[in-house]
Amino acid sequence: MNDRYGTDVLSGDWRAPRRGRAQPVEAEPGLVVEDVDTGWCGAVVRVEKAGGMQVVHLEDRRGRTKGFPLGPGFLLDGRPVVLTVPTGERRAQVEAARKAASRTASGSVAVRGQAARVASGSRIWVEGRHDAELVEKVWGDDLRVEGVVVEMLDGVDDLAGEIRRFAPTPDRRLGVLVDHLVPGTKESRIVAEAERVSPHARILGHPYVDVWQSVxxxxxxxxxxxxxxxxxxxxxxxxxxxxxxxxxxxxxxxxxxxxxxxVRSYSDLEPTLLASVEELIDFVTVP
Structure with missing residues (x-):
């Protein structure tokens, strides 16, 4: 028998909002959500109890922080959610997963329980503290296993002279990471001269004015x-x-x-920096 009136328009969850029903989500630090009423978008910084209620603090891209009542009224990737207090069990699960992870921040296979190797004679030079801290955060585990030390240069103006003083050898290699290494720049001319000093030194770089841009x-x-x-x-x-x-x-x-x-891992960095650092590590760790 044909249904001359079609399907029942009231069947199913017809009262559901256009974006769907809000789902509970724990307000873990770093979770980026939007407050529906004000349009404020930011990452969860912390959840605390204030004035008898739970408040979630969101930090926007300009570093400004604002508090909102924990609960409904938020969007996550355009979908409504109800923010809930992060549970101790959830945090324990995250920590356990992190410890059980088989990869380092650089994506390499993690080596557990192995003490750092005594430093080899080979070195990797970077231009400044920020470069060194970024390399340490992403590749630190790998470098400790290999026994490679990262050292800071006070600029690269006399890079050729510094390489001569270091005197690289086949068993004591040198890798150098240079900022803003693009054709026609002062850095490119300095590197062209320094590359002629020794075959046991390799100089690579990235195109960014500062290593900040590699994030x-x-x-x-x-x-x-x-x-x-x-x-x-x-x-x-x-x-x-x-x-x-x-x-x-x-x-x-x-x-x-x-x-x-x-920066959480190598996936948060631009490929040009990744390629240069990985190649330098390979160069100075070849047996």
Missing amino acids: KPARLGLDVWPVVERGRSWKHGVLQELGWPHASQADVARGWKKILAA
């Missing part, structure tokens, strides 16, 4: 890194464009710490 901007809620005009301090300019404190070197240090904290 994918999406980790900071950006589409692209801000453009800073020539003649202006790049780091101070970036912090200013982001709306972060930028007046002093202490502000720069705090800004970098925030950027570095956003």
Whole structure:
């Protein structure tokens, strides 16, 4: 028998909102959500009890923090959610999963229970502290297993002279990571001269003005890194464009710490930096 009136329009969950019913989600630190009422979008910083209620604090891409009542009224990837207090059990599960992970931050197979190897004679040089801290965070486990030490240069203006003083050998190799290594720059001319010093030194780089740019901007809620005009301090300019404190070197240090904290693994870095660092590690660890 044909149904001349079609299907029952009231069948099923017809009262469901257009975006679907809100699902409970634990407010874990780093979770990025949007408050429906105000449009405020940010990452969960912490959950605390205030004034007899649970409050979730969200930090936006400019570093500003705002508190909201924990519960309904949030969007996660465009879908409604009800934020709940992170449970101790959930945190324990996350920690257990982290410890059981078989990969380091660089994506290498993790070696458990092995003490760091005594440092070899080979070295990797980077231009500054921020470069060294980023390499340590992502490749530190690998480098300790291999016994390779990362050292900071005070700029690369006399790179050829520094390589001569180091005097690399087949068993004592040297890898150098250079910022802003693109054709036509001062750095490219310096590297061209330094490459002639020794076959046991390898010099590679990345195209970014500063190693900050090697962190994918999406980790900071950006589409692209801000453009800073020539003649202006790049780091101070970036912090200013982001709306972060930028007046002093202490502000720069705090800004970098925030950027570095956003890096979880190699997947948060641009491929050009990854390729250069991986090749340098391979070069200095060849038997």
